[in-house]
Amino acid sequence: xxxxxxxxxxxxxxxxxxxxxxxxxxxxxxxxxxxxxxxxxxxxxxxxxxxxxxxxxxxxxxxxxxxxxxxxxxxxxxxxxxxxxxxxxxxxxxxxxxxxxxxxxxxxxxxxxxxxxxxxxxxxxxxxxxxxxxxxxxxxxxxxxxxxxxxxxxxxxxxxxxxxxxxxxxxxxxxxxxxxxxxxxxxxxxxxxxxxxxxxxxxxxxxxxxxxxxxxxxxxxxxxxxxxxxxxxxxxxxxxxxxxxxxxxxxxxxxxxxxxx
Numbered sequence: 001x002x003x004x005x006x007x008x009x010x011x012x013x014x015x016x017x018x019x020x021x022x023x024x025x026x027x028x029x030x031x032x033x034x035x036x037x038x039x040x041x042x043x044x045x046x047x048x049x050x051x052x053x054x055x056x057x058x059x060x061x062x063x064x065x066x067x068x069x070x071x072x073x074x075x076x077x078x079x080x081x082x083x084x085x086x087x088x089x090x091x092x093x094x095x096x097x098x099x100x101x102x103x104x105x106x107x108x109x110x111x112x113x114x115x116x117x118x119x120x121x122x123x124x125x126x127x128x129x130x131x132x133x134x135x136x137x138x139x140x141x142x143x144x145x146x147x148x149x150x151x152x153x154x155x156x157x158x159x160x161x162x163x164x165x166x167x168x169x170x171x172x173x174x175x176x177x178x179x180x181x182x183x184x185x186x187x188x189x190x191x192x193x194x195x196x197x198x199x200x201x202x203x204x205x206x207x208x209x210x211x212x213x214x215x216x217x218x219x220x221x222x223x224x225x226x227x228x229x230x231x232x233x234x235x236x237x238x239x240x241x242x243x244x245x246x247x248x249x250x251x252x253x254x255x256x257x258x259x260x261x
Contacts, residue, residue: 007082007084008035008036008037008038008084009036010039010081010086011031011038011086012040012073012076012086013089013090014043014044014069014073014089014090015044016043016044016090016165017045017046017049020051022090022091027092028056030094032057034099037099039059039060040059040060041055041059042064042075042076043061043062043064045063045064046065047065060079062079068160068165069163069164069166069172070159070162070166070172071158071160073163074160077158080148080152082148084145084146084147086102087142087143087144087145088142089141092142092196092198093196093197094194094195094196095194098194098195101117101192101194102117102145102194105145105190105192106147109188111186112188113146113185113186114144114145114150114185115144115188115189115190116131116139116143116189117143117145118191118193118194119143119195119196119197120195120196121198123191124138124140126191129188130187131188133178133181133222136181137221141172143195144173144177154184156179156183158172159172162216162220168213169207169210170214170217171213171220174221175217208252211252211253212252212256215227215230215257227257228257230253231250231253234249234253235249235253
C-alpha cells in the first residue's frame with residue numbers, strides 16, 4: 001500500500017530555442033501562486049541563450065546544448081525530486097485545478113505507477129481502464145504522469161532515436177510506455193481532462209519522415225509483421241487528414257519497411 005501523497009505535482013516542461021518565450025510569457029504567469037505545483041524547465045539552446053535571470057519564483061531552470069525532444073525529456077528525468085511528475089511541452093494551457101486531479105488520481109489509485117489523463121481538444125479515452133500494449137499507441141506525451149520511484153527503480157528513459165529532431169520524428173512516448181509495461185509497471189487510463197494543446201500535432205502533418213516514423217514505431221512495438229500491416233492501416237486512416245493518395249502513402253511506407261527489414 002503506497003503512502004498518501006501530500007506533496008506537489010512537478011511539471012516537467014521541455015522547450016527549445018525561442019520556445020522559452022512562450023513558457024515565460026504565457027505558461028508561468030498562469031501557474032504562478034499554485035501551492036501544489038513545482039516546475040522544472042529543461043531548455044535546449046545553441047549558445048548565449050541562458051534566460052535563468054528572467055525566471056522568477058520556485059522554478060528549477062536547466063539548459064543544455066543537446067538536440068532532440070527525447071534527450072530533453074531524459075534531461076528532465078535525471079533531475080526528478082518530487083514523487084509525482086507530469087510531462088509538459090512549451091505550448092500548453094492547463095485547466096484550473098488540474099494539479100488536484102493529478103494528486104487525487106494517484107492517491108485514489110495507489111497501485112498505479114503511471115496515469116494517463118485527457119487533452120481537452122484531443123480526447124482519446126472515455127472510461128477508466130488499465131493500459132495494454134495496444135492502447136498505449138493512442139497516448140500523447142503531455143497526458144502522462146508518473147511516480148518517480150517507479151521510473152527510477154526501473155531505470156526508464158525515452159528512446160533517443162524517436163521524437164522531434166531525432167531519426168524518427170514521433171513515437172517516443174509510446175515506446176516509453178511499452179518499456180514501462182515490459183518492466184511490469186501498471187499504467188492507468190483516466191478520462192479526466194487536465195490540459196489543452198492549442199497548436200497542430202506532429203502526426204497531423206504529412207511528410208515522408210512521418211510515414212517512416214510510423215513504420216519504425218510499429219516495428220519497435222509489435223515486430224515486422226505488424227509494421228507491414230500498419231502501412232495499409234495508416235494509408236486509409238490518414239488519407240483525409242493528410243490529403244494524400246493511398247498509393248503514395250503505400251509506396252513510401254512499403255519502401256521504408258523493406259529497407260529496415
